[in-house]
Amino acid sequence: MLPWLEIGGWVGSALVVLSLTQAHVLRFRWLNLTGSLVATTYNAILGIWPFVAMNAAISLINVYWLWRLGRERHDAAVYEVVEVAPDDAYLLHVLRTHAADIARFAPQFEAEPGPGEERSAFLVQRGDETVGVVEVRDGGDGDAVVALDWVTRRFRDLTPGEFVYRRSGIFAAKGFDRVVVPHAAHGDEAYLRGVGFRPEGSSWVRDVAATTS
Incomplete structure (x- = not known):
């Protein structure tokens, strides 16, 4: 041979x-x-x-x-965004189960909101499977500051978090004008651009008013 x-x-x-x-x-x-x-x-x-x-x-x-x-990958009929309370039992179960993996991407993130912290939480579902979690906190001045944008390892090559940002009504209904990522790792920049964010100083910003469903 x-x-x-x-x-x-x-x-x-x-x-x-x-x-x-x-x-x-x-x-x-x-x-x-x-x-x-x-x-x-x-x-x-x-x-x-x-x-x-x-x-x-x-x-x-x-x-x-x-x-x-x-x-x-970008089909809203396949992925569903479900808003839950930040202290929802199932959400906390997901966050605890994947705590080690989440800590790699958001080491400062705490599963339970601190005293007086205004936070909104969203599960990204693919059928009955939870494939991602996005949480934002009220940063004041109309800013929704992203505290967590995490995807399970199985779907990490895809971008299911985009469905939260594409649903402009989610943020507009809460009185937010912008969604802000305070800082991003180098590897996240392409993803953020892909879901409509733009760099602004050291942050990445997406205008809610400019977003379409």
Whole structure:
């Protein structure tokens, strides 16, 4: 067997195995697709047709799910925003369950509001699955300051938090004129631009009045 062919076979197998370790649904699908395509080619060259058929079928399944995830990514009919009280029992359960992961992205965030703190909380649902939490506090002067914008690891390659910001009525009904992110990590800048924020000094701002549902 040619050395490059054997190396290709091992690479395909390694990618399939690596994909199974991924919690992110989009990353899993791309790695699994790449590995199965390599495996399809490898087995076709060797003439092992049952494995060609199996890996080709896996590739088609991955293509379908990648297409579906891409189509649903910005579909408001797929994701629902549910406002809950900041001390809601289910919300606090979600925050406690994922406390370690949330602390990586918002180390200053406290699950329970402090004394006198005005806070609004929103769950992002995909069917009966909670895929994200957005909480904002009243910063005064019409500003809703984002205290938490968190997504579960499974959906972190997608942007379900956008559905909270796209629903301008949520913030307008509370008397807010702007949504403000006080600071953002470098990797969050593309996401914030994508959901309509603009840089303003050290903060990122989205005008409520300029938002459409």
